[in-house]
Amino acid sequence: MLVSAISQGFLWAVLGLGIYMTYRILDFPDMTTEGSFPLGGAVCVAAINAGVSPIIATILGIGSGILAGLVTGLLYTKGKIPVILSGILVMSGLNSVILFVMKSPNLSLLNKPRIQDLFGFLHLPKYFDSVLLGLFVLFVIITLLISFFNTNLGQAYIATGDNENMAKSMGIKTDRMKILGLGLSNGVIALSGALIAQNDGYADVNKGIGVIVIGLASIIIGEVVFGNLTLLERLIAIVVGSVLYQLLILVVIKLNFDTTYLKIFSAIILSICLMIPQIKKALRLQTGFERKEE
Amino acid sequence: MKNKKLMGSVAIIFIILLVSFFSSQAQETSSPKKKIPEVGVLQYVSHPALDEIYRGIKAGLKQEGYDPKKQTVKINFQNGQADQSKLKTMSEQLVNKQADVLVGIATPAAQALANTTQKTPIVLGAITDPVSAGLVKSNEKPGGNITGVSDQSPVAAQIELAKKLLPQAKKMGILYSSSEANSEYQANKASTIAKKAGIEAKNFPVNSTNDLLTIVQEMANQVDFIYIPTDNTIANAMQTVVGAANNAATPIIPSVDTMVEQGGLATVGINQYDLGVKTGQMVAMILKGKSKPATTPIYTFTKGDIIINQEQAKKLGISIPDSIKQQATLVSADKTKK
Numbered sequence: 001m002l003v004s005a006i007s008q009g010f011l012w013a014v015l016g017l018g019i020y021m022t023y024r025i026l027d028f029p030d031m032t033t034e035g036s037f038p039l040g041g042a043v044c045v046a047a048i049n050a051g052v053s054p055i056i057a058t059i060l061g062i063g064s065g066i067l068a069g070l071v072t073g074l075l076y077t078k079g080k081i082p083v084i085l086s087g088i089l090v091m092s093g094l095n096s097v098i099l100f101v102m103k104s105p106n107l108s109l110l111n112k113p114r115i116q117d118l119f120g121f122l123h124l125p126k127y128f129d130s131v132l133l134g135l136f137v138l139f140v141i142i143t144l145l146i147s148f149f150n151t152n153l154g155q156a157y158i159a160t161g162d163n164e165n166m167a168k169s170m171g172i173k174t175d176r177m178k179i180l181g182l183g184l185s186n187g188v189i190a191l192s193g194a195l196i197a198q199n200d201g202y203a204d205v206n207k208g209i210g211v212i213v214i215g216l217a218s219i220i221i222g223e224v225v226f227g228n229l230t231l232l233e234r235l236i237a238i239v240v241g242s243v244l245y246q247l248l249i250l251v252v253i254k255l256n257f258d259t260t261y262l263k264i265f266s267a268i269i270l271s272i273c274l275m276i277p278q279i280k281k282a283l284r285l286q287t288g289f290e291r292k293e294e
Numbered sequence: 295m296k297n298k299k300l301m302g303s304v305a306i307i308f309i310i311l312l313v314s315f316f317s318s319q320a321q322e323t324s325s326p327k328k329k330i331p332e333v334g335v336l337q338y339v340s341h342p343a344l345d346e347i348y349r350g351i352k353a354g355l356k357q358e359g360y361d362p363k364k365q366t367v368k369i370n371f372q373n374g375q376a377d378q379s380k381l382k383t384m385s386e387q388l389v390n391k392q393a394d395v396l397v398g399i400a401t402p403a404a405q406a407l408a409n410t411t412q413k414t415p416i417v418l419g420a421i422t423d424p425v426s427a428g429l430v431k432s433n434e435k436p437g438g439n440i441t442g443v444s445d446q447s448p449v450a451a452q453i454e455l456a457k458k459l460l461p462q463a464k465k466m467g468i469l470y471s472s473s474e475a476n477s478e479y480q481a482n483k484a485s486t487i488a489k490k491a492g493i494e495a496k497n498f499p500v501n502s503t504n505d506l507l508t509i510v511q512e513m514a515n516q517v518d519f520i521y522i523p524t525d526n527t528i529a530n531a532m533q534t535v536v537g538a539a540n541n542a543a544t545p546i547i548p549s550v551d552t553m554v555e556q557g558g559l560a561t562v563g564i565n566q567y568d569l570g571v572k573t574g575q576m577v578a579m580i581l582k583g584k585s586k587p588a589t590t591p592i593y594t595f596t597k598g599d600i601i602i603n604q605e606q607a608k609k610l611g612i613s614i615p616d617s618i619k620q621q622a623t624l625v626s627a628d629k630t631k632k
Contacts, residue, residue: 001386003314006307008382106401108428110408131311200382201409202428204402207378214379226300233297240303249380253372253387260340260373262380 004127005250009218009243010134011195015211016218016238017141018188024219026161026181031087032072033189033215034208035094036065040190041197041207042098045107048198054115058194064101065190066183068094073179091208098205105205114198130199137195141188142235149231157181189215210263217270218242224276245269331360331395331581332368334388336407338400339376343566347399347419350570351577358578367581374403381406389414395577398442401427408440415580415587418442419573420566422524423479424592433592441587443573444594447524447549449484451562451597453491456547459560459612460519465494467517469510469535471527472499480523480549488521495521503531510535514542522548522558532556545610551601555625559610560602564595599623 015037022030040061047057068090075086099105116129124132148154159167160177167174197203222234222241229237252265335351337344352362352369360367370391372384385406388396396411398404399419407416408429421427422445430436433444456463466488470477481497488495498513500506506528513520520539522528528535529550536557539546548558572593579585600622607614614622 001383001390002310004386005383006311012379104426106405106427108405110405110428125315128311128315196379200378200406202402202405204378206376206402210377211379225303226297229297229300233300236304237300240300240307243307244303246383250383250387253380253383258373259371259380259384260375262373263375263377 001250001254002247003125003131005246006243007127007130007134008199009246010131010138010239011192011199012214012246013134013218013239013242014137014141014192014195015189015215016222016242017138017145017235018185018192019212019215020219020235020238021145021185021188022181023216024161025158026178028083029087030069030072030182030185031084031212032068032090032094032182032186033087033212034210035091035098036068036186036189037193037196037211038203038205038208039068039094039098039101040065040193041203042101042107042193042205043190044194045109045197045203046101046103048109048112048114049107054113054117054198058115058191058198061194062187062191065193066187068190069182069184069186070179072186073182076182077175077178095205102203102205106202107204108202109198110201114201115195116198133195137191138239141191142232145235146232153180213266213270214242214245217245217266217273220270221245221273224273330365330368332370332391332393333360333395333397333577333581334370334391334393335372335397335399336381336384336388336403337371337373338381338403340373344399344420346566347570347573350567350572351397351399351419351574352570353567354571354574354576355578356574357571358575358582360578360581374406378402378406382410385410395580397573397577404429404440404442412439414439416440416442417573417577417580417587418444418592420445420569422446430592433594435589436592437588439587441576441585441590442592443569443576444592445564445566445569446480446594447564448562448595448598449480449523449549450487450491452547452549453484453488453493453521455560455562455600455618456519456521457491457493458618459607459614460545463493463518465496465517466519466521467496467498467513468521468523469498469500469513469528470523470525472501477523477525477528480525484521484523500527503527503534506531506534507538510538511542514539514544517544519545519547519559522546522553524549529553532558540609543610545606545612551599551625554601554603557606558603559606559612560600560622562598562600564598568598569595601625 043064044057044061047060048054072086072090075081076083116133119129119132156172157177159172160174164174218238218241221244222237226237248269337348362369370388374381389411393414396407396414396416397419398407401421404418404421416439418424424430429440468481468484470481485495498509500509532553545559548561551563554561602622602624604624605626
């Protein structure tokens with residue numbers, strides 16, 4: 001179970017990385033997530049059911065997420081619709097797209113090939129195929145992100161999030177950066193949806209409900225536990241945060257709490273994480289012996 | 295990486311993975327024998343119908359001598375509350391507790407269980423079409439570790455009722471939306487059953503609710519009564535159907551009780567609690583070793599509660615035989631208006 005929780009943490013971390021690109025770097029909350037996540041799963045599972053190989057199906061899933069993000073980006077930048085509303089519009093519209101893609105609210109993958117099966121020849125113990133898959137995907141994404149942020153384009157992207165007016169004055173086309181960011185971020189989110197759907201063995205039109213909380217949880221736990229970090233460390237911290245969140249949920253279930261009320265436990269866990277900086281500050285005031293922050 | 299805390303955490307995660315990697319190869323099977331049987335139930339979400347099924351499951355188990363209060367069975371219950379991200383962890387927890395039988399209530403829960411174990415028997419509570427949900431190979435011979443109860447409506451009983459209420463009826467029109475795979479399946483099933491019962495059946499698929507009125511007006515003149523399968527599109531536009539059908543004095547036999555309240559004439563519906571009881575009994579049979587999922591067919595209800603809209607019957611000038619009236623639940627449109 002521990003291994004399974006860690007493997008799920010890895011797969012959910014992909015979602016956290018996707019959300020990080022808009023929520024932290026561009027500094028806006030993108031609600032498209034709750035639509036692009038199940039969309040990635042739906043497209044991928046529908047493709048596998050149609051006989052497409054799991055790798056290509058997963059790539060198709062990523063593509064569908066990028067398209068969804070682009071639509072949100074266009075609504076936001078060209079249509080001048082507030083970003084939250086753009087996201088919500090696309091998210092609710094995607095519900096129909098998912099139903100259209102799957103032709104049913106729920107599509108199963110039982111006895112169908114999945115991307116984890118690529119590791120089948122290794123004869124790994126239970127759940128280790130997902131662990132390897134997660135590690136591989138995270139390695140690729142983090143490498144790509146780091147190299148992207150080190151290009152001129154990536155720097156312009158970061159500048160847009162830091163200070164839009166400054167970026168504009170330097171000749172950066174900030175609207176393009178936002179569209180790019182929403183596209184890429186939703187592509188990563190859809191990848192996570194495709195991986196989770198293959199791990200769970202089915203896609204469902206309602207799979208997106210609440211996923212934004214899981215993504216934010218991994219970012220926030222990572223930030224709170226590890227404090228100030230470089231970009232690479234920050235991305236790794238999101239992965240660790242995601243694993244920690246899954247472990248915390250596992251503990252709550254293991255302790256035999258009534259899972260009917262699981263959501264309040266995850267809300268409490270997250271609230272505590274969010275409050276830790278305040279608590280730390282308050283303690284510091286009382287003792288006065290701590291080192292000054294640089 | 296300079297941050298020691300982060301490096302430490304990453305290291306810990308890898309140590310856990312390495313340790314379990316090597317230990318999982320060493321030990322595979324060594325589970326201590328338990329004293330009482332355990333049943334793991336995974337419910338998708340709290341919802342009146344699903345809660346009722348869970349209540350029925352407990353009652354069904356009790357009937358067969360498995361009562362949690364008397365320590366003859368232990369029921370582990372997990373509820374996903376529609377958060378599908380938790381279903382997998384919950385399924386693993388139930389399997390890990392070495393449940394003897396697992397029960398999945400609603401499709402995503404059943405799929406999560408099915409993907410977690412291929413060994414532990416799984417009983418499905420209220421899954422309409424287990425084959426298309428990818429859970430079983432066929433309803434007659436599931437083949438794997440899964441069997442259960444389907445909540446498909448008892449079409450034969452519904453058509454039987456229609457024959458009793460409308461003895462002169464010769465032609466039945468089936469109204470359903472062409473975009474719902476589930477209702478097309480039921481429509482074809484109803485058509486076969488009607489033919490066997492000596493009633494001529496004709497399908498009237500609807501593309502969108504915008505064409506609905508025209509189609510109902512047309513069909514109401516062609517047929518003696520209208521049959522509607524469990525169909526979301528039609529259910530949402532039930533008032534349109536009722537209006538047009540009443541103008542032509544054509545009775546409607548829907549397959550859901552709520553549609554009767556909205557102006558259908560009558561139906562035979564399955565009680566969710568009974569669905570649960572049957573599920574519980576199936577679990578008990580497996581616990582007793584009397585049946586195996588692979589060879590136990592999916593159970594579909596052939597009987598149900600008769601529900602009649604008296605007001606509608608009066609409007610259409612249909613007299614309901616006392617024998618039917620006695621066993622029926624009577625509803626009226628007024629109830630839904632309030």
